[in-house]
Amino acid sequence: MDTYLYLDRNTIVHRLDPRTKIMLMAGSFVMTLLFMHPAWVAMALAVVLIHGAVSKSLSNLKRIWWILFMLFTMGTILWALFSSGPTPFVGPIEWEAFLFGLGNALRIDTMIIAGMVFLSTTRNEEIVLGMVKMGVPYRFGFALSTALRLVPTINATVYTISQAQRSRGLDLDSGNAIVRLKKNIPLVVPAFLSTIRSTNVFGMALDSKGFGARPTRTNYLRVGFKTADWVFLAIMLGLLIPGIYLWACKLGRIPGLTKF
Amino acid sequence: MLSIDIRDLSYRYRGQKTPALQSINLQVEEGDFVVVMGPSEAGKSTLCACLNGLVPHFFRGKFRGEVRVLGRNTREHSVAEMAELVGLVFQDFEAQLFSTNVALEVAFGPENFNVPWEEIDRRVRRSLSLVGLEGMEQRAPATLSGGQKQKLAIASVLAMEPKVLCMDEPTTDLDPVSKLGIFAIADELRRRHDMTLVIVEHETEEAAKARRIVLMKGGTVVKDGPAHEVLREVDLMESIGVQPLGVPQYFHAMGSSELPLTVEEGVAEFQARGWRIDEAAYEALRRRDAERARSYGEPIIRVEGLSYSYPGEVNALRGVDLEVRRGEFLAIVGQNGSGKTTLVKHFNGLLEPTEGRVYVDGQETTKQGVYKLGQKVAYVFQNPDHQIFSDTVYNEVAFSPRIRGCSEKEIEQRVKEALEAVGLVGMEQEDPFSLTKGGRQRVAVASVLSARPEVIILDEPTTGLDYAEQRSMMELVSRLNQQGHTIIFVTHSMWVVAEYAHRVVVLKDGKVLLEGPTREVFAREDLLRETFLQPPQIVSLSNCLGKTLLSVPELVQCTRTGG
Numbered sequence: 001m002d003t004y005l006y007l008d009r010n011t012i013v014h015r016l017d018p019r020t021k022i023m024l025m026a027g028s029f030v031m032t033l034l035f036m037h038p039a040w041v042a043m044a045l046a047v048v049l050i051h052g053a054v055s056k057s058l059s060n061l062k063r064i065w066w067i068l069f070m071l072f073t074m075g076t077i078l079w080a081l082f083s084s085g086p087t088p089f090v091g092p093i094e095w096e097a098f099l100f101g102l103g104n105a106l107r108i109d110t111m112i113i114a115g116m117v118f119l120s121t122t123r124n125e126e127i128v129l130g131m132v133k134m135g136v137p138y139r140f141g142f143a144l145s146t147a148l149r150l151v152p153t154i155n156a157t158v159y160t161i162s163q164a165q166r167s168r169g170l171d172l173d174s175g176n177a178i179v180r181l182k183k184n185i186p187l188v189v190p191a192f193l194s195t196i197r198s199t200n201v202f203g204m205a206l207d208s209k210g211f212g213a214r215p216t217r218t219n220y221l222r223v224g225f226k227t228a229d230w231v232f233l234a235i236m237l238g239l240l241i242p243g244i245y246l247w248a249c250k251l252g253r254i255p256g257l258t259k260f
Numbered sequence: 261m262l263s264i265d266i267r268d269l270s271y272r273y274r275g276q277k278t279p280a281l282q283s284i285n286l287q288v289e290e291g292d293f294v295v296v297m298g299p300s301e302a303g304k305s306t307l308c309a310c311l312n313g314l315v316p317h318f319f320r321g322k323f324r325g326e327v328r329v330l331g332r333n334t335r336e337h338s339v340a341e342m343a344e345l346v347g348l349v350f351q352d353f354e355a356q357l358f359s360t361n362v363a364l365e366v367a368f369g370p371e372n373f374n375v376p377w378e379e380i381d382r383r384v385r386r387s388l389s390l391v392g393l394e395g396m397e398q399r400a401p402a403t404l405s406g407g408q409k410q411k412l413a414i415a416s417v418l419a420m421e422p423k424v425l426c427m428d429e430p431t432t433d434l435d436p437v438s439k440l441g442i443f444a445i446a447d448e449l450r451r452r453h454d455m456t457l458v459i460v461e462h463e464t465e466e467a468a469k470a471r472r473i474v475l476m477k478g479g480t481v482v483k484d485g486p487a488h489e490v491l492r493e494v495d496l497m498e499s500i501g502v503q504p505l506g507v508p509q510y511f512h513a514m515g516s517s518e519l520p521l522t523v524e525e526g527v528a529e530f531q532a533r534g535w536r537i538d539e540a541a542y543e544a545l546r547r548r549d550a551e552r553a554r555s556y557g558e559p560i561i562r563v564e565g566l567s568y569s570y571p572g573e574v575n576a577l578r579g580v581d582l583e584v585r586r587g588e589f590l591a592i593v594g595q596n597g598s599g600k601t602t603l604v605k606h607f608n609g610l611l612e613p614t615e616g617r618v619y620v621d622g623q624e625t626t627k628q629g630v631y632k633l634g635q636k637v638a639y640v641f642q643n644p645d646h647q648i649f650s651d652t653v654y655n656e657v658a659f660s661p662r663i664r665g666c667s668e669k670e671i672e673q674r675v676k677e678a679l680e681a682v683g684l685v686g687m688e689q690e691d692p693f694s695l696t697k698g699g700r701q702r703v704a705v706a707s708v709l710s711a712r713p714e715v716i717i718l719d720e721p722t723t724g725l726d727y728a729e730q731r732s733m734m735e736l737v738s739r740l741n742q743q744g745h746t747i748i749f750v751t752h753s754m755w756v757v758a759e760y761a762h763r764v765v766v767l768k769d770g771k772v773l774l775e776g777p778t779r780e781v782f783a784r785e786d787l788l789r790e791t792f793l794q795p796p797q798i799v800s801l802s803n804c805l806g807k808t809l810l811s812v813p814e815l816v817q818c819t820r821t822g823g
Contacts, residue, residue: 163610169711
């Protein structure tokens with residue numbers, strides 16, 4: 001079972017310096033958050049999708065489409081319910097509130113997809129190195145990448161445990177929410193314990209490989225800014241600066257939205 | 261010069277009543293090759309952890325005495341500082357690999373020591389070629405086989421160019437030939453690089469390659485000497501729960517004062533003494549095999565043209581046909597990644613065939629589902645800790661009947677039965693997590709027995725157990741078989757197969773390569789080796805003598821010494 005989002009492909013995006021990739025992701029976030037109107041957010045989404053297509057990482061959408069779909073529908077409904085506007089639309093929801101819900105849900109999905117593209121094109125080690133080069137202490141960067149690494153590991157453990165418990169007759173799929181929650185105890189206890197145990201070995205292995213032995217360390221992974229990095233950053237700025245100008249001109253908002 | 265110098269070392273983990281190590285004195289010369297053996301809780305892993313300072317820096321506890329490695333006192337230097345001198349490889353290879361590709365994994369250690377880039381590059385290439393992983397630089401560690409992962413873990417430690425390499429049970433999860441591969445690497449290191457090697461190992465056939473063997477028990481050293489001397493201490497090894505080597509054990513049992521160590525020496529000694537294999541006794545064994553085979557019932561599991569592929573991966577199984585009859589005791593063997601676990605997961609419906617059909621009790625598994633199949637086919641997972649979650653042994657064992665809606669009285673009866681079967685009566689109110697690994701394994705078996713299944717599948721039931729625990733586990737499984745349960749188990753341990761299984765299925769690359777009664781399968785040594793398997797020493801000896809005998813008692817029984 002493949003446990004990482006990272007896709008080992010040799011595209012122009014994969015070859016970028018990790019700092020560029022981090023900045024591209026941050027740029028995508030800013031661009032997404034500038035506007036509220038779904039039509040405008042959709043433009044940001046389009047840019048992110050083009051980025052994903054160029055890096056051949058959209059195949060990972062298959063792995064997270066369910067989360068995206070759930071967040072999109074739930075987000076649209078909830079945000080729409082908790083805001084209002086002058087134009088009636090469906091039931092208690094006004095047109096402006098609906099646009100607001102849609103816009104916010106799109107924002108969340110766009111940012112998740114931008115994050116997915118980043119993780120699909122950047123190795124764990126590159127993330128750490130990029131952060132270190134941007135001034136983040138190595139230990140902090142390493143801790144963050146460890147957290148990222150832990151998610152798939154825990155997933156794999158839970159998968160094994162759920163098979164063991166299903167073999168003993170545990171039926172995880174029936175009953176109401178509370179019953180089902182209770183049924184998860186046989187999964188949670190062993191998952192928690194084996195995670196602690198493997199984290200312990202991980203800690204020992206780190207120490208045993210001289211983690212933090214010297215104040216500075218070599219980086220075997222070689223990174224550096226090349227022409228492509230400058231081109232990508234220029235494109236990003238070329239989109240972001242006009243975007244900020246339009247935002248300053250109060251464009252991309254939802255007129256008449258009163259409560260949020 | 262002394263490489264390792266341990267004086268009067270005692271250590272007790274915080275919160276433990278008994279010390280893990282007591283008054284250990286051990287001196288190891290540079291370039292020596294020491295294997296440490298002993299039962300569970302002997303203090304072997306703690307000793308390893310002392311060498312690079314994990315004890316006392318990482319673990320908390322009471323430390324007395326002194327450990328020096330190449331003159332450096334472990335108490336005065338951090339683990340990271342010691343790491344330059346002592347490389348430590350752990351048993352759990354999954355948890356010690358954390359990079360996204362092989363080259364980066366190997367580079368991690370030297371990176372931490374600020375080694376120049378060109379030098380790291382050289383070391384990465386050299387370490388990988390030493391362990392036989394060249395050309396795999398860009399592979400993700402997760403995609404490697406078990407044996408390759410352990411080799412990678414070794415390479416990642418070698419890249420730090422330590423003077424001492426310590427490996428804590430590095431071969432536990434590996435198939436026999438991968439085990440030999442690890443020891444071949446060890447030998448190479450010692451000869452070419454004059455590295456001091458300390459390896460904790462519980463399988464004696466591997467340990468025989470060492471120059472010196474240290475036997476430990478209860479935190480103390482009970483014997484320390486040249487390997488050829490220690491391996492002849494058959495009684496001592498048995499008494500502390502370490503499996504003696506088959507060949508010397510056989511000659512010892514025959515009352516011989518001369519104890520050969522290898523198969524070749526054994527054959528020569530056997531012939532020199534003018535001993536012969538007793539044809540009549542051998543025929544009696546074969547007749548017993550045949551009788552047993554006739555006593556099996558109707559087929560309970562039938563596999564037809566089974567193929568299975570995990571999403572996005574190559575085929576794990578390719579056209580397997582197999583029949584298991586009621587009352588059989590079947591071993592499924594094969595190298596790491598040959599499809600053993602994938603195959604047995606079809607028997608209780610955890611996996612559904614990509615192609616072909618699996619029938620249990622005459623009905624297709626896809627039509628029955630895991631819940632229903634669970635009453636007929638029980639599955640004990642390799643790691644009991646993936647299964648145990650209750651606060652008492654009773655509740656753990658009661659889980660299955662409870663979930664199936666049995667009455668409290670019925671549950672009580674079933675728990676009693678199951679605990680009797682595994683020998684844990686009286687432990688009902690114990691916390692399962694407070695038991696040893698062997699004890700937890702028993703709880704795991706009891707917890708599936710309480711569903712009263714006909715078939716019991718065990719995935720690597722002896723992994724991580726010491727010799728005495730392995731024996732007692734397999735005696736338990738054997739008893740269950742005699743009581744009428746059909747047993748199917750997956751294993752790497754060849755002596756367990758030889759002594760307990762009635763029939764063996766050998767898988768290679770997802771196909772059945774060889775199948776038949778244990779005696780017939782072990783007679784095909786050449787073919788077994790093709791699948792990275794090797795019969796136990798005693799079986800090899802008997803094969804060289806022209807007959808296949810599966811254990812020391814069998815060979816003793818069939819030996820004619822006079823006229």
